[in-house]
Amino acid sequence: MDKSDVTLERMRTFVRVAERGSLSAVARELGVGQSTITRHIKELEDAVGVPLLSRTTRRVTLTDEGSRYYASSVQVLRLVEQAVDEARGTRGAPAGTIRISCTAALGVMHVSRLIFAFQDLYPDIGVDLSLTDDRIDLVHEGVDIALRLGPLADSSMKLRAIGECRRLLVAAPAYLAARGAPVVPRDLTGHEGIRMSNVAGSDILILQGPGGEHHAVPFGGRFRVDHGLAAREALAAGRGIAPAHRWLVDDLLATGRLTAILPDYSLPSVPLSMLIVPERASVARVRLLIDFLAEQIGLIPGVEKPSQRAAPGEPAETGIARRN
Secondary structure, three states: OOHHHOOHHHHHHHHHHHHHOOHHHHHHHHOOOHHHHHHHHHHHHHHHOOOOEEEOOOOEEEOHHHHHHHHHHHHHHHHHHHHHHHHHHOOOOOOEEEEEEEOHHHHHHHHHHHHHHHHHHOOOEEEEEEEOOOOOOHHHHOOOEEEEEOOOOOOOOEEEEEEEEOEEEEEOHHHHHHHOOOOOHHHHOOOOEEEEOOOOOOOEEEEEOOOOOEEEEEOOOOEEEOOHHHHHHHHHOOOOEEEEEHHHHHHHHHOOOOEEOOOOOEOOOEEEEEEEOHHHOOOHHHHHHHHHHHHHHOOOOOEEOOOOOOOOOOOOEEEOOOOO
């Protein structure tokens, strides 16, 4: 083989195997047999003339030559995709697929609907939506952008602050009729709390009173869950009290199935951020979805503008979120 056998298809296969560390995972992702992936890698290595991957029974890793070739391949594929986008842009028809990861409950309740609206505007753009509360590796999973709740640690991912999610204490009227409605924070002691098992510190509620004072109240209960939609069901079923995102329960409040309690006391809001793989940020269709979601998510009930904005002259996107 010679350099003419270094095809874009083989290069793309190599890049995905390098990122995922698994031939079988890439085969499933691309919808082909593992033998096809193995053949692409062998043909590319033959054309380049050096081994690019080291294979063991458990994992595939890059050789030193493979690491250098991977970095160059990513840049080549990025330039190819940008050239295609620019060519299509002259006809005003963005196309291709975007992969997005989103916190599960937010995705079901709101983001999926926004993606439908986006695809109505851009019918040639496909969207793969993955719903998970786990902090995944965006590059490893082939994700372009991710929507995440909560603070994030530093990393090379771009971050766009989307908003602050308001929370409030809620319960079903039937539960309050049977157990009594708390009047002050200390009344929460002894009530059934619905807690999130995947949220650190959920056994303590921090409330700010009307005068600015803070209250730390022990919060326990017999039901813990790791999914917001299950917590929503428990609330509607009258199983207890919970601090809930406004976007999670706004419809239940509007219909009277839930009631806000201790309305004069506020809970800390939770940041909502968009993480963007830097190499994907300039792809036209990805940029279109980034801007669309940033605008539309701000219209979701309980999502307020970010409390901290970039200073004049600073970019709105920064590098953050190691656990992306």
